[in-house]
């Protein structure tokens with residue numbers, strides 16, 4: 718099966734700082750792939766590279782088999798429309814309502830009439846489980862969980878096939894975080910999405926991911942399901958999964974290991 722995203726030998730330097738020396742991995746159709754690694758290992762930077770917001774020094778990133786590096790904005794416009802991104806903290810425009818936020822990508826990238834754009838925005842808002850009343854609210858009037866859902870609605874405004882999520886459950890209480898995990902699974906199944914997820918949330922890693930890319934020492938340490946990662950003899954992984962918090966999650970979910 719060909720990969721939806723193929724990253725090869727990515728080298729990233731920002732200023733003086735070498736962030737990735739040689740990063741390679743594949744994401745396949747229907748995957749929900751987690752990216753984990755210590756603080757500063759360049760997880761968010763990696764998402765921004767795949768979505769063309771940051772440029773690596775060298776390497777290759779293919780989306781649906783098409784190289785996206787060293788191509789013009791025009792050449793890759795269709796690929797960027799396939800990619801919905803939810804940034805850390807939602808990053809909604811505070812001066813716009815939820816419906817207006819969701820409409821922004823449609824206004825920027827389509828010639829649709831304002832009426833149709835409003836209808837699509839209302840549909841996307843319903844799709845992420847927000848009530849219709851949320852449409853006319855401003856981000857400051859929403860709970861943390863609603864802000865996350867609104868930003869997922871905006872990320873999906875253009876019928877993306879790949880959804881990138883940067884710390885989607887950060888700042889949510891356990892109930893809100895669990896509900897967002899459910900939403901990710903539902904959207905994957907309903908829309909046939911492929912999802913790439915940067916998270917520190919062990920519950921999310923257990924519940925939603927089918928494989929995880931581990932960044933360490935400026936490279937990919939491994940790509941494996943969580944059930945494999947918890948058995949690996951690598952100091953950072955042992956600390957991550959067998960430290961106090963990791964142990965609780967491992968005990969809670971490891972009965973699911975077949």
Ligand SMILES: Nc1ncnc2c1ncn2[C@@H]1O[C@H](COP(=O)(O)OP(=O)(O)OP(=O)(O)O)[C@@H](O)[C@H]1O
Nearest residue numbers: 731732734736754755756757758759760761762763
């Ligand atoms: N635009 C930028 N310009 C220069 N340096 C950057 C830029 N963005 C990120 N960095 C640096 O790159 C490194 C990796 O940042 P990144 O946010 O990807 O880390 P992370 O793995 O997501 O960390 P955390 O888990 O703490 O969020 C950090 O040292 C950061 O300061």
